[in-house]
Every structure is written in structure tokens, then in C-alpha cells.
Amino acid sequence: MSGIEYGLIIGGLMILLLALRVHIGGAMLIAGSIGYYWFSGADPVLSYFKHAAYARFSVYDLSVVPLFLLMGQFATHGGLSKALFKAGNAMIGHWRGGMAMAGVSACAGFGAICGSSLATAATMAQVALPELRSHGYSPRLAGAALAAGGTLGILIPPSVPLVIYAILTEQSIGKLFMAAFVPGIIAALGYMAVISIIARLSPGDAPAGDRFSWGQRLQAIIDTWPVILIFAVVIIGIYGGWFTPTEAASVGTVATAFVAWNSGGLKGRGFLECVYGAAKATGMIFLILLGADVLNVFLALTQMPAELARWVVGLNLPPLMIIFTIIAIYLFLGCIMDSLSMLMLTIPIFFPIIVGTDFWGMELEPKAIWFGIVALMTVEIGLITPPVGMNVYIISSMAKDIPMKEVFKGIVPFLCSDLARIVLLVFFPGITLIALNF
């Protein structure tokens, strides 16, 4: 039997388990273990289990994941989201649709210190949604803008999925973070453009807000200094080579903890909620990582990814066909799966194909980084596509009077801007790679 056949059978088993509501990590673990047992017998599997968990959880570079998650918790409890929204509102709130744009820009700012989209959406919704509603914004636009803006939590570095991608493909975390920066800004600008267009086409959805004096604006900007400082330390520290990503995340965690403590956010149950939130997210991500590890060992044994890559490369398809097929698969999976599970499941299979295909004559490293950013952008769309769009769930769970259907309807123009951006990034890898030249 060929590796591809083994892979197909076990892949089918895994999809069945997923459909039967087995935890995503558990489904990978079970399917992978059965495949491993089938391929090698019981003894190697049982021996492998002795050290698999410790081996996976003690990877040095992965230690940034729980740290970024804890950092995001501290940032959420530190009230930094409020300062960011205020600053954005002071600057552009008086434009037509400006307050919603301020919400998006605040999401981008919060994304710079938080590695998670959901936390970004939830925090900004708390701060901005009531303001938007009281200024007469339609629920549809307000909810959609913040749901889309929430994805900036991951598109703007630091970003947990990028860490996972870096480890799976043996690329530099620092370089991937740098590369994500410009596309992340483009994403934010794209969302703002969408809001501006909607405001023009249907003014009733997005009225203008109050105008602020330059003194007020300056003060509001100054109030965001902790965010700017923490972002600068973390990103410049990693990219400048001053710290490893783990050290940078450590600095960021201590700094955000200090800010949260200083603003009273850790009082009472505050600290415990931070710790519980981080533990919940850490447990969820690492159970998937453990499952993916078992599955990947099985796949390596069968040589299925390499066989598949050889087969696809042998088809001599045009490279654009390959990359757009992968994007289409991600968009489809994104409708029903979450972004991290998708990356962990597919990167071991897609990456060898990308490596074997020529895109615009790129060398291996730039190609790996470019593909990483394109994949990240694509899987993150899953957060706002129906039927399972976690960011939309969050928004409608926080504003019970906004029906989920309304938010999904409002999301459509934002989705268009996402797709346009992906096409742009595919055809102009320079946009992604520009930051690496500094």
C-alpha cells in the first residue's frame, strides 16, 4: 500500500471523528495513533507515548505561546483597549464612519500586544460597541466592523498561528512577525476603506462623531504609550536579535502585567481570571499540538506528504493554480474549523508542495515566509465566515440585541476586502517581503 493510501484512510477516519464531535486534538491523536499502530505495531507506539508529550511541550520556541496568551490576558484586563479606542476616536471620530474606523484602528493597536483574535474582538466590543450604538451606528455595521477588526489581533504581530507555522516549517519567528506587519496594516486600511464606502453609500448606517481639539488628541495619543512601548520592545527586540521570541514575550508579559496591576485590573478576581483564561487557551492549543504531533509522525512514516508533493509537482500545474487551490481549501475548511487546527493539519502536507513549486523565482526562505503570511491571512478569514465564525459569535454574544444574521450580512463587504488583499499578496510577494530588507 502506498503512503497516499495510508494517508487517505487515516485522514478519512479523522474527518469522521471530527464530525462525531470528538475534540480536534483528540481526533488527531486517535487517528494518528491508529495509523502509527497499523504501520509499525504496538511496541513503537507505546514507547513513543512515553516521551511524546514532554517532547512536544518542552520545545523552546513554543514557550512563547503560553506567554503571549498570558500577555493578552493582562492586556485585556489592563484597560489598554479603552485608551486605544479613545485615541482613534479623537483623531478620526468626526469623519463619516470615523468612529467605526477608530474601532478598527484600535483593534490593530490591540493586536500589536495581543496574539489572539477572539480576545481582540471581545475587548474592543466591550469598549467600542456601546459608543458606536449610542452615536447612532447601525448594529449591522458596528458589529461587522468589530468582528472583522478583531481578526487584526492575529494579522498584526505578535501572532500565535505564526509561531506555530514558524515551528512547523523551521522558519524564523522574528522574520515572520516582521513580514506580517505591512499586510496587517493593509488589512486595517482595507477595513477602514470599506467603512468609508458604506458610510458614503448609506449615510444612515454611519453618522459622524464629535470633533476633538488638538490638545485632546495629543493627550489621547499620549495615553496609549504603554501599548506603543510594549509593542516596540517585543517586536523590535525579536527582530533586532536582542531577545529570542521567548525572552521578548517574557518582557511583554511582565510589562503588561505591570500595566494591568497599575490600572487596578488585577484586583479581586482579576489576576485569577487572567491565569484561568491563559490556562484554558493553552490547554486547548497544546492538546491540538500533541494530536498533530502524533498524526505527523504517522504521516512521516508513510512518507505520504512527500509522495503527495511529488505527485502534485509532477502534474506540472501552473503555480498560480496550486496556490489558489490551497487558498480555496483553506476558505472552505475555514467555514467549519478554527484557524490553528487548520494550519497544524495542513501545513505538513501543503508546505512540501510549496517548496517544490516555483513562485516568481523566489528562494526557499522568502517563499516560506510569503506562503506563511498568505496562509495566515486566509485561515483568519474563517473567523468571520458562516456558519462557524468565532468573532461573529463573540460580538453577538456580547450585544444580545444584534442578531447573528445581521452581523454575518454586514461582514460581506469586509470579506471582499479580505479576498482582494489575498489576491494582492499572492501577486505581489514584495509587499510581504519588504519588511525583511531592513
Place this chain on the structure above:
Amino acid sequence: MADAIYTETDTQYGPIGRVLDALSKAFAIAAGIVLTVLAILSLVSIIGRSAFAMPVMGDYELVQIMSAVAVAMSLPFCQMVRGHVIVDFFTHNCPPKINRFMDLIANLLLCLGAFLFAWRNAVGLMELRKSGDASMLLDIPTWVGYVPFILSFALLGCTALYSAWEDFTGERK
């Protein structure tokens, strides 16, 4: 990514549930403390090496061990609050009873897997003790890190079993 959102809810647990809830929370707090210590250690190491040309000896190993322990100790709490993600797309129109039955099976499978890992880790620990495996610079015995792993996987197994019990009785959701 169903992460990062946690607000205290007043879930009513039975006596066993209360014990498991308290234990998994204690593990989560321990994980948070280990992570905080790790962050501070890294900070000290950066300051030491840039300001005094004196990095913390073996900081790399310490980070590996501490983050591994923190991750393992997060697992039970995640299960206790049902934080592990599932794909419920195919089944969200099924009657709740059928979904509960499928969740029961899923949680039993997780329970089985967790106890399997606890057992295999224990075997691994015994072998590591015998072979004397240790970290490169600080000579920290490798088996030390396996102790919290065994406890965490065992507790994860118990919480998954409890979730299965909840699904069976229909006490939750």
C-alpha cells in the same frame, strides 16, 4: 480559536465536581505562577547578559522545563470548562440528546487517552531515573519534569470522565 475568553460562571457542581474544579483551578494557578516566574527569569537573564555580561547559566533549559510544566498543568482546567474545540458544524441540527451522547463518547475517548499518557509517562519517568538523563548545563534530572506531567494527565483523565458523567446525566448545558 476558542481561546482567551474566560469569565467565572456559577456552574453548579456536585461534590466530586467541586473537588475536580478546585484541583484543576489549583493546577491552572500553578501554571500561571510558573509562567510568571519564567518571564521574570528571562528578564533577569537579558539584563544580566546585556548589562553585566553575566547571563543566567542554563536559562534555556529552565525555560524549556518550566514552560513544559506550565502547559501540562493547564490541560485539566481547559477540559473542566470544556475549552477544547470541536467541529459542531455537522451536528448542530441534531437533537440535543444525540449530541450529548456523542460528547459522552468523545469525553470517554479523551479520558482513555489521558490515562494512557499518564501511564506511559510514568513508565518513561522510571526509565529516565534509571538512566540518569539530565539537562546539559545545570544537571537537572529530566525525570523531574515528568512528575507534573503524570499528575496533569491523570487529572485530565478524571475531568474528562466527569464531563462524560455530566453528559450522561444531562446535568450540564
Place this chain on the structure above:
Amino acid sequence: QEVTLKVHHFLGPQAPQHAAVLAPWCDKLAKESNDKLKCQIFPAMQLGGTPPQLYDQARDGIADVILVLAGYAANRFPRMEVFELPFMMTNAEATSRAAWDYQETLAKDEFAETKLLATFVHGPGNIYTTKKKIEKLDDFKGLKLRAPTRQTNKLLAMMGASPVGMPVPAVPEAISKGVIDGAVIPYEVAPAIKMNELVKHTAETDRSYNALYTAVFLVAMNKAKYDSLPADLKKVLDANSGGEVSGMFGKAMLAADAPAKEKMLASGVEINVIPAAELDKWKKASDALDDAWVKDMDAKGFDGKKLLQSAQDLTKKYTK
């Protein structure tokens, strides 16, 4: 009967340990067995686990054959560590042969859990620095250098440098931004981590003098797998393991140094050779490391002095 061995290691497929040691060895097995004994090489920990766990993977049968750096599983092979002491190695081929004989006669029980196939060392370690040219012992003072093993960390500290522990992939960035002033590795891996672009100076020790340091690699096989082989394949494997083969592997590692050194020179890195007279001083500064190791062995119930002496004698014996 056809057998395919799962060969697992921690390095990339371009590393000489893969391309110049394991791959040719596998080809030889296939040729001499008329394609009945083949390998599938899994580089970069594809079969899971961490590098320190490789040896146990061979013991447990997760992989059939593994290649690992003995120093990774610290404390597992304490007697074998003797070859990591400073100024032990003469040349990689001779020292690899000596390492094999040493374990056969004095440390065999350290490897009782597997079928050991070969032991070999890499070429002499050099010192790569960005700004400061290393010419004498004093030049080490205050330099932040990244070192690969426990013994080299201690060695650098004794010579006045401050050793910095960090993962290998972090080295290029750390050097380019001045977080560390340099690193200590053999030539063969230097271009792979872009040393040719990042440093200005390489201090090479006089090759007639013993090397500054080296590290020991092990090639080990699962026992049950070996026992399960039919007699003809066992014979092929026996012919391709042991002292001779260890020496050959060491020679391949040394040979990989030459093109890498060429690359360094082509990129304009200045290579200066530390003369024997200066190395005498370095050796003196680090002699305490030998004593500490001897004492450590004594405490473990071995005759440390005899072990050290035997390692030195064996190395001398194979050095022409």
C-alpha cells in the same frame, strides 16, 4: 527477505552527518546486500521526540538506527565525555577510531541497551568572532561566546569569556545584532548558520596541536531489530560497523570541513592560526577541566585517571 531500516536523526538533510555519513553508509549497505538491506532516513526529528531522546528511541524501537550527539543525553555516557575535554582530539579519523576502542574496552556497559554501530567525532572546533581578533588568551576576556556542550561552556568560562546559552537557530540573529560576540563550532556547520557572512575573524588552532575541542556522535541500532536480521544481512551490517567504519565516518566529517573553510575564505573571513606556543598557555588555563572530570569519574566509582590516560593513549596510537 528485504529489510528497510528506519534511520532517525536530528540534523537537516544537507548536514554532512546526513549527506556524507549516513547516506553513503546506507548506499553501501544496499549495494553489499544486493538491495536486500535498505534504509529510509528521517532527518530533522521527523519521527517525533527531541534530540536527547534519540538514543532511547533506538532502544525502544521507535527507530531502527539513530544518530545522536552523545553530549545531548548528558549524564548518560559519562565516560564517553572524555573526548569532549579540551585538547583531546588529534584528528577526527584517529580520534573516532580511538573512541570506538575506548568504548569497547572501558565503557561498553554505557551502551548495553543498544547495538552500537559506530562512534565518531567532528573536525576541530574553531572560534568565530565579529570584531575582536583572537590571538592570545587575554583576548577572551569579556567576550560573549556561544558554546555547544557542557565541557566547552566550562572551557570558555575558564579562559575568561562569558559563555551564552542559546539555541543554534538563534545564533545568526544574535551575532548580527551584537547580542553575542561570536560562537565556537567546527567549520563544517559554519556556512549553514551563515557564519561566513556574519563574522570577520576565525581563530583556528595549529593543526599539529590537539584540537580545542570536539564532540562525539553515536550511531546506534535497536537490538531486537539487529537480532531479527537474517544471517546474510547481519554479516553485511557487521562489515559496516565498528572501529574501521567509525574512522571512516570521522574522516568524512573532517573532509566536510575543507569546502566549508573555502566558503569562509571566499566571503572574506580572515582566518588566523593560533601557534603551538600560545596554545600551551590555553591548555594550561583549561587543565583544571581534566582534573575536574577525573574527580567526577572517581566519584562515580571509576578510575578517572586511567580512563583519561587510556583515551589519550588510544588517540595517540591511531594518529600517524
